[in-house]
Amino acid sequence: MVASMDKRAFYRDPRVAGSYEDRRSASPAGRLAQELELAAVRRAFGPREKVVELACGTGRLMRTLLGEGWDVRGIDQSPEMLAAGGGDAGGRLLVGDVFRLPLPDRAADGLFCFRFTNHYAELGGFFRECSRVLRPGGTLVCDSMRWSPLLWDSPRLGGRNHCAADRRIAAWLEEAGFAVESVEPLFPIGPYLLGRLPLALARLLLGGRGLIPARLQAVAVWLARRR
Numbered sequence: 001m002v003a004s005m006d007k008r009a010f011y012r013d014p015r016v017a018g019s020y021e022d023r024r025s026a027s028p029a030g031r032l033a034q035e036l037e038l039a040a041v042r043r044a045f046g047p048r049e050k051v052v053e054l055a056c057g058t059g060r061l062m063r064t065l066l067g068e069g070w071d072v073r074g075i076d077q078s079p080e081m082l083a084a085g086g087g088d089a090g091g092r093l094l095v096g097d098v099f100r101l102p103l104p105d106r107a108a109d110g111l112f113c114f115r116f117t118n119h120y121a122e123l124g125g126f127f128r129e130c131s132r133v134l135r136p137g138g139t140l141v142c143d144s145m146r147w148s149p150l151l152w153d154s155p156r157l158g159g160r161n162h163c164a165a166d167r168r169i170a171a172w173l174e175e176a177g178f179a180v181e182s183v184e185p186l187f188p189i190g191p192y193l194l195g196r197l198p199l200a201l202a203r204l205l206l207g208g209r210g211l212i213p214a215r216l217q218a219v220a221v222w223l224a225r226r227r
């Protein structure tokens with residue numbers, strides 16, 4: 001595993017954790033981006049399935065689904081991020097490394113994971129762990145970053161982004177025992193930048209997604225089925 005240790009330490013900084021949601025998803029454009037992520041999860045799963053959000057951070061996505069009655073848990077390596085979301089979500093949050101998931105084999109019907117894969121240059125071990133904890137036929141939904149302007153080690157932003165070509169993600173998934181069912185554009189630019197735009201501009205950009213070739217869009221969302 002080639003890990004960005006900076007990113008792990010970065011998200012354990014209480015100042016980063018405490019301001020995470022304000023900086024990412026509190027603005028109107030940030031909330032719009034969050035709704036699109038939630039829509040991808042809702043398309044894949046239902047409230048009766050046992051679903052786990054990996055690298056859930058503050059739990060901004062899983063807490064919304066929990067509030068709607070979903071059987072969902074969250075795992076993250078940063079106790080500070082989990083705490084910053086407020087409360088322990090009824091015991092449904094676990095501190096853990098997603099490269100060594102604290103879950104038994106075949107424990108989950110579904111997994112989802114957003115804004116994480118861009119932290120690592122090597123994701124084979126992550127997808128193998130996803131495959132281990134999913135039941136056969138279970139579903140993984142995750143995003144990937146195809147391009148980003150943040151390609152230097154910025155201490156303020158917690159290091160660089162690791163972008164991955166679709167064929168690389170597809171190969172990792174196949175090797176881990178998944179069949180890729182779909183890969184679709186999610187955001188034309190990274191969600192951090194998108195969330196900082198005025199709402200009207202974010203809407204325009206998102207509304208025009210159909211006109212931008214899929215391969216040029218910065219973030220893709222994958223749906224893969226465990227064989």
Ligand SMILES: C[S@@+](CC[C@H](N)C(=O)[O-])C[C@H]1O[C@@H](n2cnc3c(N)ncnc32)[C@H](O)[C@@H]1O
Pocket residue numbers: 007008011012054055056057058059060075076077078081096097098099113114115116119
């Ligand atoms: C940009 S945040 C995204 C959080 C959440 N997924 C979201 O969409 O808001 C990245 C998260 O990945 C977590 N993370 C990074 N490496 C991890 C690892 N190896 N195991 C578990 N969590 C990890 C960090 O602690 C941080 O909470």
